[in-house]
Amino acid sequence: MQQRHIPALQLAIVRDGAIVKNTTYGIANLEYDIRATDQTIFSINSITKAFVGVAVMQLAEENKLKITDPLSRYLDSLPDTWKSITLQQVLTHISGLPDIMDEEEQVMGHGDEQEAMQKVKTLPVEFKPGEKFRYNQTGYVLLGQIITKLSGMHFTRFIEERQFKPAGMVLTRFGDSYDVIPNYAGAYTMTRQVGSRFIRNSVPGNSYMQFPVFFRTAAGIQSTATEMANWVIALKAGKLLKQSSSIDLLWTPAILNNGKTGGFNILTNGYALGWPTVTREEHPAVAPVGGGRSALFVYLKDDLSIIVLTNLMGSNPDQFIDEIAGYYIPDMHESNGFGLSPNLKKLRAGLLMEGFDKAGAIAARLKKQDPAFQLDENELNKWGYQLFAQKNITAALAIFRLNVTLYPQSANTYDSLAEALEAAEQTSEALANYRKVIALAPQNKHAAARIQALSAK
Incomplete structure (x- = not known):
C-alpha cells in the first residue's frame, strides 16, 4: 500500500470453503480522513463481468440458451455482420464487435441505451470473430439485454435475486459515483489527463466513474471483500450453479482461430466466460480484475481464493496477489523463483x-x-x-x-x-x-x- 499509494484495501482469503482471513487497511475517504472498515464498500468495476458469466450459465442450466447460440437468436435489429456472433465469443471478448466506449473512454449515448446502440451499430466490426482477443464492452450490453429478455426481469434484479441473495451479499449493490452509497470508499487515481497526455501525480486525486444502468453488465457492482469471498464460496459449493460441468465451462478460456488463447497480458493470458484466466503449469487460476483497482484469484489446483479490493485506480492488485498466495503456498513467493x-x-x-x-x-x-x-x-x-x-x-x-x-x-x-x-x-x-x-x-x-x-x- 505504501509503495503504490493505496489509500484503502480490503483483503479476504478463502480456504476449505471458509474465510480464514478478512482484514481491512487504510483510509476510505481522504477528504475527511475516514478509516476503512469491514463494512466499507468498494467498486469492483469489471469483476462484474464474472457475475454476468454466472448469470448466463444459470440460464443455460435452465435450457433457456446455449452459449454457442448466435446473438440473432435472441436479439432483433442487429447489423448483418453481428448476427452470427455467438454468446461465447461475446463473453470471451473475441467477437470483433465495435466498442461502445468512445475515444475518450466514455460510454456512448450520454446515458441513453437507445442512442448508444444506434451509434455503435453504425460502426464496422473490428475483426473476424475468433481472430483475436480485444476487450470489448458492447457485447456485455447485449448480454444484459438477453438476460433481461430470457429471465423476465431486469438483469440487475436477476443477478441480485440469483447471486447476491443466495450468497448472503446484503451490502452488495449496483451503482456508480453518482449514487449516494453508505460507507462507500470512492475512487482515487494517481494520474490526470492534460490534453492527450496522462500525468502521474505524487498523491492520489479523485476519480469519477459513471456506469449507466444499461452498461452495468460491464461494470457497476459495489461490494466488500467479505461478501465477494462468500460469493466465491457459494459458487464453488454449488449454490449458484448446480452442475460442476457448468463451472468447468465458465472457467475454460476461449481458443482463438489460431489455436491459442488471448488475454490482457503475460499473467492474465486467457479469458473465459466473464472470467480472465491465468493459464500456466504452476498454480493456474481464474482471475477477474476490475478498474485496475480490484482483483479476485481462484487457484484451480489449490484450496485457495484471494480477494483484494482497493479504492485506487491503477493499484493493480492482480500484480501482487500471487505474492499474497505465497504466505499460504510458500513456493509461490517471488523470492523462491515463482513466476x-x-x-x-x-x-x-x-x-x-x-x-x-x-x-x-x-x-x-x-x-x-x-x-x-x-x-x-x-x-x-x-x-x-x-x-x-x-x-x-x-x-x-x-x-x-x-x-x-x-x-x-x-x-x-x-x-x-x-x-x-x-x-x-x-x-x-x-x-x-x-x-x-x-x-x-x-x-x-x-x-x-x-x-x-x-x-x-
Missing part, C-alpha cells in the same frame, strides 16, 4: 549453487548443453528489478550485467544496470552506463537527466 520462465529457473538453480558472480559462465554452459536455451532480455530485466526490490543488490547487479553482456545493443539493459549501480552508490560506473545509454539512444531523457545530476555531485 520465472523455465529457462530462468534453470539459470537461478545454477546461480544458487555456484554464486551470482558466475552468471555469465553458467548461462554459457546452459547454452552449450542445450542450443535452444535462450534468456529473454525483458524477462532478465524484470527479474533483476525483482531481486533489487527484495534488497538482494548483489544478485540484481549480476543479472543486469548478464543482460548487458547478452544484449549489448539494447539501451534499456544499460539503463537498468545504471539505475541499480546508482542506487548502490557506485556512481562512476553508473555514469559510464548512463553514457552508454545515450550512445545507443541519444533521445533518452532519463539517462541524460541522471548524467547531469550525478556529474554535479
Whole structure:
C-alpha cells in the first residue's frame, strides 16, 4: 500500500470453503480522513463481468440458451455482420464487435441505451470473430439485454435475486459515483489527463466513474471483500450453479482461430466466460480484475481464493496477489523463483549453487548443453528489478550485467544496470552506463537527466 499509494484495501482469503482471513487497511475517504472498515464498500468495476458469466450459465442450466447460440437468436435489429456472433465469443471478448466506449473512454449515448446502440451499430466490426482477443464492452450490453429478455426481469434484479441473495451479499449493490452509497470508499487515481497526455501525480486525486444502468453488465457492482469471498464460496459449493460441468465451462478460456488463447497480458493470458484466466503449469487460476483497482484469484489446483479490493485506480492488485498466495503456498513467493520462465529457473538453480558472480559462465554452459536455451532480455530485466526490490543488490547487479553482456545493443539493459549501480552508490560506473545509454539512444531523457545530476555531485 505504501509503495503504490493505496489509500484503502480490503483483503479476504478463502480456504476449505471458509474465510480464514478478512482484514481491512487504510483510509476510505481522504477528504475527511475516514478509516476503512469491514463494512466499507468498494467498486469492483469489471469483476462484474464474472457475475454476468454466472448469470448466463444459470440460464443455460435452465435450457433457456446455449452459449454457442448466435446473438440473432435472441436479439432483433442487429447489423448483418453481428448476427452470427455467438454468446461465447461475446463473453470471451473475441467477437470483433465495435466498442461502445468512445475515444475518450466514455460510454456512448450520454446515458441513453437507445442512442448508444444506434451509434455503435453504425460502426464496422473490428475483426473476424475468433481472430483475436480485444476487450470489448458492447457485447456485455447485449448480454444484459438477453438476460433481461430470457429471465423476465431486469438483469440487475436477476443477478441480485440469483447471486447476491443466495450468497448472503446484503451490502452488495449496483451503482456508480453518482449514487449516494453508505460507507462507500470512492475512487482515487494517481494520474490526470492534460490534453492527450496522462500525468502521474505524487498523491492520489479523485476519480469519477459513471456506469449507466444499461452498461452495468460491464461494470457497476459495489461490494466488500467479505461478501465477494462468500460469493466465491457459494459458487464453488454449488449454490449458484448446480452442475460442476457448468463451472468447468465458465472457467475454460476461449481458443482463438489460431489455436491459442488471448488475454490482457503475460499473467492474465486467457479469458473465459466473464472470467480472465491465468493459464500456466504452476498454480493456474481464474482471475477477474476490475478498474485496475480490484482483483479476485481462484487457484484451480489449490484450496485457495484471494480477494483484494482497493479504492485506487491503477493499484493493480492482480500484480501482487500471487505474492499474497505465497504466505499460504510458500513456493509461490517471488523470492523462491515463482513466476520465472523455465529457462530462468534453470539459470537461478545454477546461480544458487555456484554464486551470482558466475552468471555469465553458467548461462554459457546452459547454452552449450542445450542450443535452444535462450534468456529473454525483458524477462532478465524484470527479474533483476525483482531481486533489487527484495534488497538482494548483489544478485540484481549480476543479472543486469548478464543482460548487458547478452544484449549489448539494447539501451534499456544499460539503463537498468545504471539505475541499480546508482542506487548502490557506485556512481562512476553508473555514469559510464548512463553514457552508454545515450550512445545507443541519444533521445533518452532519463539517462541524460541522471548524467547531469550525478556529474554535479
